[in-house]
Amino acid sequence: MGRIEQTFIQLKERQQAALIPFVTAGDPNLVTTEQIIYTLVDAGADIIELGMPFSDPMADGPTIQAASERALAAGTTLTGVLDLVERVRQRTQVPIVLMGYYNPILRYGTKLFAEHAKNAGIDGLLLVDLPPEEKDELCTYLAPQGIHLITLLAPTTPELRAEKLLSQARGFVYYVSMTGVTGTTKVDSASIEAQVRRLRDLSPVPVAVGFGITTAEDAESIARFSDAVVVGSALVNVIKHNADSSR
Numbered sequence: 001m002g003r004i005e006q007t008f009i010q011l012k013e014r015q016q017a018a019l020i021p022f023v024t025a026g027d028p029n030l031v032t033t034e035q036i037i038y039t040l041v042d043a044g045a046d047i048i049e050l051g052m053p054f055s056d057p058m059a060d061g062p063t064i065q066a067a068s069e070r071a072l073a074a075g076t077t078l079t080g081v082l083d084l085v086e087r088v089r090q091r092t093q094v095p096i097v098l099m100g101y102y103n104p105i106l107r108y109g110t111k112l113f114a115e116h117a118k119n120a121g122i123d124g125l126l127l128v129d130l131p132p133e134e135k136d137e138l139c140t141y142l143a144p145q146g147i148h149l150i151t152l153l154a155p156t157t158p159e160l161r162a163e164k165l166l167s168q169a170r171g172f173v174y175y176v177s178m179t180g181v182t183g184t185t186k187v188d189s190a191s192i193e194a195q196v197r198r199l200r201d202l203s204p205v206p207v208a209v210g211f212g213i214t215t216a217e218d219a220e221s222i223a224r225f226s227d228a229v230v231v232g233s234a235l236v237n238v239i240k241h242n243a244d245s246s247r
Helices: 003-013 030-042 062-073 078-088 102-108 110-120 136-145 159-167 189-202 216-223 233-245
Strands: 018-024 048-051 096-100 124-127 151-153 173-176 207-210 228-231
Touching: 003 018, 018 030, 018 062, 018 207, 018 233, 030 048, 030 078, 048 062, 048 078, 062 233, 078 096, 078 102, 078 110, 102 110, 102 124, 110 136, 124 136, 151 159, 159 189, 173 189, 189 207, 189 216, 216 228
Parallel strands: 018 048, 018 228, 048 096, 096 124, 151 173, 173 207, 207 228
Antiparallel strands: none
């Protein structure tokens, strides 16, 4: 049993939802990102979602796009991100999921990436631009290493397709709670609840909800009916503000 599964079992026993903060690796630099991860874990984060900076983050809003730009300008590479996770593993066993786009992994080499990700201590991978129909070319290498390719679902996913994708889900399901890009719309928990409860009934793994969660009140309302809450742009804004203030 992997770290993701163990974490959700422990939380279920305590009747708690997981808190999954997102940060962009290398924003403002990898040394600072490492310290931020330790701080998040000490503050109670259950799973860390770590963004792999990419030059064309089409699913992300202005906040995370800017974070990717800052990370790339600081010289962050995929190799550097894996090295960061390997250092973090010396201090914590909190599950770590890499989030990003397929191109950097394809250029790295899918087989080599899977091997290095396993050695670094990666638990899951979330790729917003890899169609499920094409996932086997990557999962062929991820599965033997025990790394989950996280399933993404959206409000626009047709019911039959959602059922098919859920049957293949591993680790947890990431439910994109609204259409559009990250960090641009306020969450409406009442309109999300029915969808998430339906997904939880169908899913063999826990269901996490992300996009638009910007306040503690948002997180609390989503946690009432989901297995996990993902907080991204709001946290990235805090990191930027403090990085700007320290200059």
